[in-house]
Amino acid sequence: MIQKLKRRLTFLMAALTSLVLGGALIVTWNLSQKQFETSAEALFDSNFSSMCDRLSDTATVTDVWLSEQELGTGCLLFLQDNGSALHYTGSLSSESPRSELESLALEGAELFLDRSNLDQNGAVIQQEAHYNLGGSGGDFYHCAAALLPRGTQGEYLLLVMMQEQGFLTRHMLWSALQYIGLWLAGSALLTLISYWLVGKALAPTAQALRQQKEFIAAASHELRSPLAVVKTSLQALDETQPPERQQQLLRNAQSETDRMARLTDDLLLLANGDLGNLPTHLEAVAPDNLCIELYDQFYLLARQASHGLTLTLPDTAVPAIQADGGRLKQLLAILLNNAMEHTPAGTGIELVLCGDGAKAPITFLVVDHGHGIPNEDKAHIFDRFYRADTSRTSKRNFGLGLSVARELARLHHATLTVEDTPGGGATFRLQFNSERK
Template identity: 30%
Template sequence: MYKKVHLDLTILCAGITAAIMVSMSLIYLYISEAELHRNHFNSFKNDMNTITMNLESQSTISMEWLSRMETQGNYIFYVLDNGIPYLYNILTDSSEKSIIFEEAIDTFKNYYSIVLSEQNSLSTFLFSTHIEYTFTSTSTGNDYYACVIEIDKNSSTLQVIILSLLDSLEKQIFRQRIQFLLINIVSIILLSIFSWIFTGKLLKPILENQKKQAQFIASASHELRTPLAVILSSAESCKEASPDKQSSFLETIKQEGFRMSALIEDMLTLSSSDNQRFSVRMMPVELDTLLLNSCEAFEALAKKKHISISLDLPENTLPLCSCDADRIRQVISILLHNAISYTKEEGSIKLSLSYHKEQFCISVTDNGIGISDEDKKRIFDRFYRVEKSRSTKGHFGLGLSIAYEIVKSHNGTIGVKDASGGGSVFYINLPSHQ
């Protein structure tokens, strides 16, 4: 499924980008080729103007001049003097050239028949001195620029047809197309590679989230299966048990029911956070008073394990903190409960509060079993518990995940580090203003 989505997104991303790039290339080629044709044709017209002026200024046209003009401009000349082919054409004539010139004349007559009819003469080609046009030879399939010139000299009429083969222009256009084709092919390959990497990174958080969801469901199923099995077993045992034992089984069912209820409540809390429906009611709160009350609430539980719990508050008056008092109290309760659970008897726990650079820092320090560096990376993951504490009843591995989501909703940070004398320090940083 993931590979198919990855491939489809890569094709979509690369395909759209490639389609836009190819379209822009085609538009550019069209404009560029049109400009090349226009410039080339204008250059041809300028040359024809020059040749026409030379023909008008010369009393006689030498074969040497015609040969030089053909060589310099890569042109083909066909000269008629009063309708009679010039000697130069008779000497250099060939059947192929004759056919091409006939096609050029036919094309001229077809396209400029209106001009001819206005002149009312088939012996003259045009009204103006010269005219340029483009035609394609049907015999060779080549494209040509053609110019027809008519000059009246004394009692004779000089008619000149000049052809220019467009092979150089076509080769230039062909090279340009090949260059753009290669550029597009390389670009599409690079785009495909980039799209594959980009969509892979784009899908990576989704894939990780999907894996976490699968792990969450598996872990939740495992956690719910244990109390449910105890409840079913106790209910089955109640059928044949004496009244005294029945009360014991019912008490077990009640305790396991409370465990399931607490687990479901934690799961609903995290689900609300995922769906961005995590309710946080901000108001000015005296954090020192809140920590004092939280510390007093856990003194009895700490005393049962012979653990001393202390509170360290700054001597100066602190500003009010904009937060949800109930949610922050829930976070402190989670941290204190974990500290008491994982601290050995005769141990100690310290709850501290400080204020620096418009930030409140709350810390819970214990001298318990500590947390390895590997476990620190995943300690806030859902259902994650250190291996040695997995058997601790009442801990589902969701408390720290809930604490993380609550602190994040307050635009704060939460983390863990080693205590100087052994154990762990959980710290919370909260901004004074939201």
Template identity: 30%
Template sequence: MLKELRMHLTLICSTITGLILCVICLIALQISETNIDKSNRMTFENQFQTITYQLQTYQNLKTSWLAQLESSNKLIISIEDNAQPLFFKGSWTPITPRDELIQKAHQIAFEDYQFDINPPHASKLNVSKQFFKLQGNLGEYYRVGLALIPSSKGCLSLTLLQDMSNQETSILYTRILFITISLIGILLLSLFSYWFAGRAILPITINQQKQVQFIAAASHELKSPLAVIQSSNSVIKSHDYLDDHPFTMQIEKECKRMARLVDDLLLLATADAKTWSIRKKNVDLDILLIEMLDTFIPLANGKNQKLHLNLPEYTLPPVLCDDERILQAITILLDNALHYVQEGGTITIDLSMRSDTCIIKVIDNGPGIPPSHASHIFDRFYRVDASRKDKNHYGLGLSIAKEIIHLHNGKLDFSPTPGGGCTFIIELPLLKKS
């Protein structure tokens, strides 16, 4: 499903960005073609003005200059003096015969623009001009300029055509360039969209993997007590044993274990749903830790472990928190320490203050946490030693403790204890003085 979602997001992103890129390229192409046409038109009009000026000034043009001008710019030049063409046959051969092009230019000028190249009465003062385009017999295009130039002997007429194949070739190359750029851009955008879609759904992928792992781990933890209950119940039903007390006790024990596991799961589910409520009040943490220590000292003594409490000499301000939840979080850390620290080990609870933060440390000199496991210890159902058979620890404690501290706008982290072991650090914000 996630792969389909990724492809769907990639398709949407690629389509939208591709359309935007195509629109931008079309606009840029239109501007580029307009500039090419404008540049060529200005060049043509300058050449037209040069010839017109020469006819106005000198009237006698060298055929060599006309031939060079024609061949260099793919021009077709026709000059008539009082309707009599000059003796100039041109320097190159266009696709459509030269005479047909000139005749067609005169016809279009007269029919479409009412411009007569050989008027009966031409102006003696002004030069008349007309510009347009025409199409040859094989579809080629020509730019056309016509002029009537008054002279002392009558009237000179200029017909100038320019083959636009170079301009069309330039426009074609420009279009190919823009199409290539567009295709490469769309390809790169598609690759980026695929990568970006993968990044976008990465949290979903991680959450799905965690959900699968969570369900698998919860199923495994629930399967074991259910198997014990089922087998004990089968023995009771078989009447093979007259005394069924051990089996009923075992069933009761496993039911309590399942209830504890379900409570932890519900607690985490409530935290995930953001419906876990806490009742905050002003709490003196030093008193809370002293009362908690009285509960754990007998457990530590039973394992021949040393349990210490370090309190600051100064008076700490109260902390706005839910004392039951904070006690639950510290109990989880202390219970883990009592469980993993070897016989004769030492566990220390340290309370201090830094700036506007209260710091609680649970320090032990146990085996510590290997670096390879450090990034996973707050994951649900995660155990450093997965082979442990202890049924009292499911790997949910640290997850619950972290959620509790997070709800109090605090932090829970850990670091190696110098000399060996692990130190869990709780940071809680202190009440600000008014």
């Protein structure tokens, strides 16, 4: 399901970003094309003006000079001196015959330029016109025509410069292909980036789903055993059994029912913690009084399990903390039970409270002197249904105790960690924030 969602989100994200990229490239291409056309038009006008200035200042024009100008500007040139066309072979080729283009160009100039328009001295007034025309070969041209005066008797020189417009279309197609290639490459890169980002975004969800599946599978496995015992005990319970056997079967069913009740309580607490719905009642709690109550509660239990339990309190008064007294006692009880269950008989267990001074953090320590916890297990002992040493785990233990403890610590904005006890064993450290009201 996650992979399918990942593919869909990647496609959606890549499509949206590619559309944005495509829109930006279209705008950029359009601006670039317009700028190219403007630059080409400006260059054409500049070349035409320079040629007009040159022809206005010179009395003779040679074929060599005209050929050089055609090659230099990339434009066809046609001249007419007082109505007589100046023919020369030209240096540029064209789709339509050159003679045809010359006739069209001069005819077009006649439409826009007035040779009879003279000044007071009888000289032709210099005029300029721009127009477009097409040849029979499918070629299309932009033309600039100028009527240049040659003396004061109405003489003139007609210049027509023609620029074939196919280069604009070729440039447009070539740049469009470049921008399409850029869009394809950008879209591919955006797809890879989208795949990576979606993977990063869905990683916590994938992990949560994986943990949920593992959690459900482990819970189902843990519930199967006590249910099987209850079912077997009830099936075997009939009047033919001796009273002692009947009582034993009932005790077995009751014991397994209690185990299932503890398991469901732990599962409920963890589920509510995941949802942020774990109820708490925060109030001022005296840490030293809480430790004394726990000591009184666990002293006899520790003796019955052949453990010596000691309590160490600070010499000075410890400030109160804001906590849920019942939940905090439950947390420390889990740590004490864990110490008794996972350490050999005859070893001591210590409950230590640290917190001298108004600014010192309140810290609860549960110290045992057993075999300790291997380094490779320290990173997992707070995982749900994790058992570091199954050979020393009692039937009562589901591997949820330390998970519940860490959830309760998180509920109090405290940190719960484990470290090695000097000389052997494990020390669980519950530390509250040093900033206390």
